[in-house]
Amino acid sequence: MAEEERPVDAQEWSSSNGGRPVGEELLRVEGVGRDYRAGDRVVHAVRDVSFTARRGELVAVRGRSGAGKTTLLNLIGGLDRPTSGRIQVAGHEITAAGARELLELRRSTIGFVFQSFGLIPILSAAENVGVPLRLAKRPRAEREERVTMLLEMVGLGAQTAQRPYELSGGQQQRVAVARALANDPALLIADEPTGQLDSETGRSIMDLLRALVHARGMTALVATHDPTLIDLADRVLTLRDGRLVDGAGQDGTALTAALG
Numbered sequence: 001m002a003e004e005e006r007p008v009d010a011q012e013w014s015s016s017n018g019g020r021p022v023g024e025e026l027l028r029v030e031g032v033g034r035d036y037r038a039g040d041r042v043v044h045a046v047r048d049v050s051f052t053a054r055r056g057e058l059v060a061v062r063g064r065s066g067a068g069k070t071t072l073l074n075l076i077g078g079l080d081r082p083t084s085g086r087i088q089v090a091g092h093e094i095t096a097a098g099a100r101e102l103l104e105l106r107r108s109t110i111g112f113v114f115q116s117f118g119l120i121p122i123l124s125a126a127e128n129v130g131v132p133l134r135l136a137k138r139p140r141a142e143r144e145e146r147v148t149m150l151l152e153m154v155g156l157g158a159q160t161a162q163r164p165y166e167l168s169g170g171q172q173q174r175v176a177v178a179r180a181l182a183n184d185p186a187l188l189i190a191d192e193p194t195g196q197l198d199s200e201t202g203r204s205i206m207d208l209l210r211a212l213v214h215a216r217g218m219t220a221l222v223a224t225h226d227p228t229l230i231d232l233a234d235r236v237l238t239l240r241d242g243r244l245v246d247g248a249g250q251d252g253t254a255l256t257a258a259l260g
């Protein structure tokens, strides 16, 4: 990783975590299932999944292709609705939220990073990062200050005016991470964030996510196939055929068992 791409010292960010107590429960998933109809067939993409995650935790979600990782992350992020079960994020009942409340939660409480970066090609790095701040109607001066700080934080202080096609894949994903953090979310959801990157660049993105999660008392859920990236997680959830087969509780105990 080039020197200028190193994220700033985690300490610099610790004051901006809103006093969130690291270790407090941030996410609760209880008996969540999602079925899809495919013609005459029903696909049980996610089945009876229960776990909790705490502030300051980087949780990897692993499993083979088709195991249900994307479906689970989309349910937790409020992009899809479960067929059964409940999901709470930062005390908000995602599963009971109406469309407007979900939109608001996705803007204020949850940040998303995708495999394909999802940047707007005609906008500069700074403008891309500023999009969520515009949607949140933050004043211009505050937006500019925050965008500068976010891009410096991900090691792109010198690339603010560049458009996505003028940046490498790793740099584009850093812009996407900065954008996901614009509104200071409590939960970061990343679906295969390193899937389009070479292994070294992928690792630097995971290192960045890990530093941010620990510095800011955020929770991150990261779906990945990559075993070397899984090593960087604080905890690993393993999905198989839609079921959580490992990692539900911090001590390895399934939440459902704990609930009796």
Ligand SMILES: Nc1ncnc2c1ncn2[C@@H]1O[C@H](COP(=O)(O)OP(=O)(O)OP(=O)(O)O)[C@@H](O)[C@H]1O
Binding pocket: 036, 037, 038, 043, 044, 045, 063, 064, 065, 066, 067, 068, 069, 070, 071, 072
């Ligand atoms: N909209 C849908 N309609 C029907 N079936 C779906 C739909 N979305 C997902 N599925 C099915 O649900 C299962 C889980 O898919 P999902 O994309 O969550 O897996 P994944 O673990 O993220 O896979 P990958 O690593 O390949 O992205 C698969 O069998 C998939 O075909």
